[in-house]
Amino acid sequence: xxxxxxxxxxxxxxxxxxxxxxxxxxxxxxxxxxxxxxxxxxxxxxxxxxxxxxxxxxxxxxxxxxxxxxxxxxxxxxxxxxxxxxxxxxxxxxxxxxxxxxxxxxxxxxxxxxxxxxxxxxxxxxxxxxxxxxxxxxxxxxxxxxxxxxxxxxxxxxxxxxxxxxxxxxxxxxxxxxxxxxxxxxxxxxxxxxxxxxxxxxxxxxxxxxxxxxxxxxxxxxxxxxxxxxxxxxxxxxxxxxxxxxxxxxxxxxxxxxxxxxxxxxxxxxxxxxxxxxxxxxxxxxxxxxxxxxxxxxxxxxxxxxxxxxxxxxxxxxxxxxxxxxxxxxxxxxxxxxxxxxxxxxxxxxxxxxxxxxxxxxxxxxxxxxxxxxxxxxxxxxxxxxxxxxxxxxxxxxxxxxxxxxxxxxxxxxxxxxxxxxxxxxxxxxxx
Amino acid sequence: xxxxxxxxxxxxxxxxxxxxxxxxxxxxxxxxxxxxxxxxxxxxxxxxxxxxxxxxxxxxxxxxxxxxxxxxxxxxxxxxxxxxxxxxxxxxxxxxxxxxxxxxxxxxxxxxxxxxxxxxxxxxxxxxxxxxxxxxxxxxxxxxxxxxxxxxxxxxxxxxxxxxxxxxxxxxxxxxxxxxxxxxxxxxxxxxxxxxxxxxxxxxxxxxxxxxxxxxxxxxxxxxxxxxxxxxxxxxxxxxxxxxxxxxxxxxxxxxxxxxxxxxxxxxx
Numbered sequence: 001x002x003x004x005x006x007x008x009x010x011x012x013x014x015x016x017x018x019x020x021x022x023x024x025x026x027x028x029x030x031x032x033x034x035x036x037x038x039x040x041x042x043x044x045x046x047x048x049x050x051x052x053x054x055x056x057x058x059x060x061x062x063x064x065x066x067x068x069x070x071x072x073x074x075x076x077x078x079x080x081x082x083x084x085x086x087x088x089x090x091x092x093x094x095x096x097x098x099x100x101x102x103x104x105x106x107x108x109x110x111x112x113x114x115x116x117x118x119x120x121x122x123x124x125x126x127x128x129x130x131x132x133x134x135x136x137x138x139x140x141x142x143x144x145x146x147x148x149x150x151x152x153x154x155x156x157x158x159x160x161x162x163x164x165x166x167x168x169x170x171x172x173x174x175x176x177x178x179x180x181x182x183x184x185x186x187x188x189x190x191x192x193x194x195x196x197x198x199x200x201x202x203x204x205x206x207x208x209x210x211x212x213x214x215x216x217x218x219x220x221x222x223x224x225x226x227x228x229x230x231x232x233x234x235x236x237x238x239x240x241x242x243x244x245x246x247x248x249x250x251x252x253x254x255x256x257x258x259x260x261x262x263x264x265x266x267x268x269x270x271x272x273x274x275x276x277x278x279x280x281x282x283x284x285x286x287x288x289x290x291x292x293x294x295x296x297x298x299x300x301x302x303x304x305x306x307x308x309x310x311x312x313x314x315x316x317x318x319x320x321x322x323x324x325x326x327x328x329x330x331x332x333x334x335x336x337x338x339x340x341x342x343x344x345x346x347x348x349x350x351x352x353x354x355x356x357x358x359x360x361x362x363x364x365x366x367x368x369x370x371x372x373x374x375x376x377x378x379x380x381x382x383x384x385x386x387x388x389x390x391x392x393x394x395x396x397x398x399x400x401x402x403x404x405x406x407x408x409x410x411x412x413x414x415x416x417x418x419x420x421x422x423x424x425x426x427x428x429x430x431x432x
Numbered sequence: 433x434x435x436x437x438x439x440x441x442x443x444x445x446x447x448x449x450x451x452x453x454x455x456x457x458x459x460x461x462x463x464x465x466x467x468x469x470x471x472x473x474x475x476x477x478x479x480x481x482x483x484x485x486x487x488x489x490x491x492x493x494x495x496x497x498x499x500x501x502x503x504x505x506x507x508x509x510x511x512x513x514x515x516x517x518x519x520x521x522x523x524x525x526x527x528x529x530x531x532x533x534x535x536x537x538x539x540x541x542x543x544x545x546x547x548x549x550x551x552x553x554x555x556x557x558x559x560x561x562x563x564x565x566x567x568x569x570x571x572x573x574x575x576x577x578x579x580x581x582x583x584x585x586x587x588x589x590x591x592x593x594x595x596x597x598x599x600x601x602x603x604x605x606x607x608x609x610x611x612x613x614x615x616x617x618x619x620x621x622x623x624x625x626x627x628x629x630x631x632x633x634x635x636x637x638x639x640x641x642x643x644x645x646x647x648x649x650x651x652x653x654x655x656x657x658x659x660x661x662x663x664x665x666x667x668x669x670x671x672x673x674x675x676x677x678x679x680x681x682x683x684x685x686x687x688x689x690x691x692x693x694x695x696x697x698x699x700x701x
Contacts, residue, residue: 014699025606025610025612025613026612028610078539078698081541081542082542083538083539083540083541083542083698084695084698084699085695085696097542099540099541099542101539101540101541102536102540105536105537105540105541106536106537106541108462108466110465110466110469111462111465111466111469115465118458119458119462122454122455122458123455123458123537123541123543124541127454128454151469
């Protein structure tokens with residue numbers, strides 16, 4: 001175990017001149033004259049992109065870096081990659097480095113796919129012999145065999161991205177810095193990329209991964225650094241750091257959120273004696289969930305406020321796919337719960353779901369509360385919460401959990417009875 | 433990172449440069465391939481510029497203005513100077529803009545930055561080679577004998593290359609900060625065409641002003657290129673010596689400016 005990447009008190013300053021930015025030589029001359037003639041104190045505004053950032057990674061560690069836009073994440077990667085230099089501080093790196101700050105770095109439109117693989121490979125640090133040996137694998141991974149000798153200006157953006165990522169995926173270095181390169185590309189390729197990156201974990205590479213996608217970061221990186229306004233806010237286990245990061249967004253944002261505030265919801269219907277005030281997605285221990293996967297247990301906590309006494313309230317909610325397919329409806333009375341009366345005040349109800357057997361997708365929730373006569377709504381708020389369910393390896397085969405197989409999956413066991421059963425005839429792909 | 437680099441660090445860049453030599457090869461390969469892909473005439477373009485310059489100069493300077501040419505047929509006189517000149521101007525323009533032109537690489541990938549101007553300067557050699565072959569054809573047409581001194585033709589390219597490299601690095605570094613520097617290049621080249629004995633022989637410059645022409649580092653070299661081909665007089669080693677000395681100075685200045693501003697390229701480009 002040794003430290004393969006060390007950053008010591010890295011600071012980076014950018015200067016913004018109050019005088020017109022001197023991008024033309026004649027302006028430089030004019031400003032020089034101004035300074036001499038009018039002895040103007042030069043007003044330069046300083047922006048510290050990074051302030052005394054320090055951290056170190058051990059050999060084989062995988063760390064995610066998260067933060068708002070402009071926090072300094074890409075600047076750190078650039079400094080670690082020796083593309084730009086810190087204003088003060090030191091970097092110590094042991095081992096061969098490859099930086100993926102953009103996919104297809106150095107691609108030239110006029111050259112063919114094949115030629116660009118050599119060029120890009122060389123730029124990323126591969127020797128010509130290495131590229132030659134891996135060329136077939138690279139092309140197969142990118143699925144562009146047919147177009148290998150066409151100039152890449154004819155490629156679609158998806159093809160370019162696949163080719164670029166493919167070259168990078170076949171790099172053989174000890175250390176890898178990756179900056180949010182997976183945003184282009186369709187879902188199936190993104191999954192492929194994530195699989196490759198997961199493999200890097202087992203191969204013992206040291207990786208720094210910058211991303212805005214919390215589920216991806218949580219899936220891949222055991223440790224996460226949160227950078228905010230140029231400083232490290234938190235450095236620790238992924239779940240902890242991500243949760244703290246997401247807590248910034250307490251007030252309602254329709255982005256990735258496991259907590260909703262319905263008090264000021266616009267578009268609610270119903271007579272209003274009782275309202276939903278909020279929602280939280282939790283795990284069985286009552287902690288906020290950071291990521292929900294197919295088959296997970298899930299506790300839905302609904303907060304409500306009673307304004308006037310209501311008798312026999314029935315709580316319901318339904319969730320739908322983005323296209324509007326209704327997956328399931330939950331109801332307090334459907335589950336056999338009867339509430340005589342609720343008096344004014346606040347309360348919450350927990351709905352415990354043992355296993356959320358729905359396919360990975362984005363789901364929207366609608367909530368309502370009805371009274372005695374079914375037609376009368378006390379409360380109705382529709383499409384007011386969103387839950388992204390992520391892939392899980394439920395069948396341990398890496399397969400089967402995908403929208404293309406249906407909306408839900410129903411756990412089952414397969415039992416073959418065949419007259420001719422020999423040892424090699426039937427085998428389970430996955431050994432338990 | 434302190435500003436006082438030790439002796440070792442000063443030469444570390446040479447070691448690094450060697451480590452990245454394959455990348456340099458790819459940059460040159462890329463520049464050459466891209467220049468000719470999708471062009472109608474391909475490599476012929478390498479020849480057209482100096483050749484047509486020669487034709488136009490022969491008509492206007494050689495015949496109409498009756499420019500003396502030291503007793504040599506004017507086409508050979510001008511073309512033997514135009515071939516190295518074309519290489520130099522091409523290499524200088526390309527090197528002067530190379531950093532801005534490769535801004536996407538400078539902001540995304542690490543490699544010794546000096547590889548970029550070096551690649552620009554090397555890429556032009558292919559054109560030089562092709563144009564030189566055509567020169568051979570022109571020589572045969574005018575029955576100029578081929579002598580052993582022609583061995584020096586390719587060797588003389590070296591100081592020319594270093595001049596383009598030194599000046600190119602200087603201009604490229606300045607261009608990153610001040611974008612209007614790139615406009616000085618075509619303008620400077622136009623002036624240099626007249627300040628260098630390409631269209632005219634050195635002999636028509638009066639003695640007392642000759643020193644100014646000689647201070648132009650191109651003078652000694654271009655004249656030497658011509659001497660090798662036409663054999664009308666021995667190589668002026670004084671002029672050549674002055675050229676090489678001036679080139680050395682420009683190269684050192686260019687390289688220092690480049691290395692000092694290298695660290696800021698990604699921030700400014």
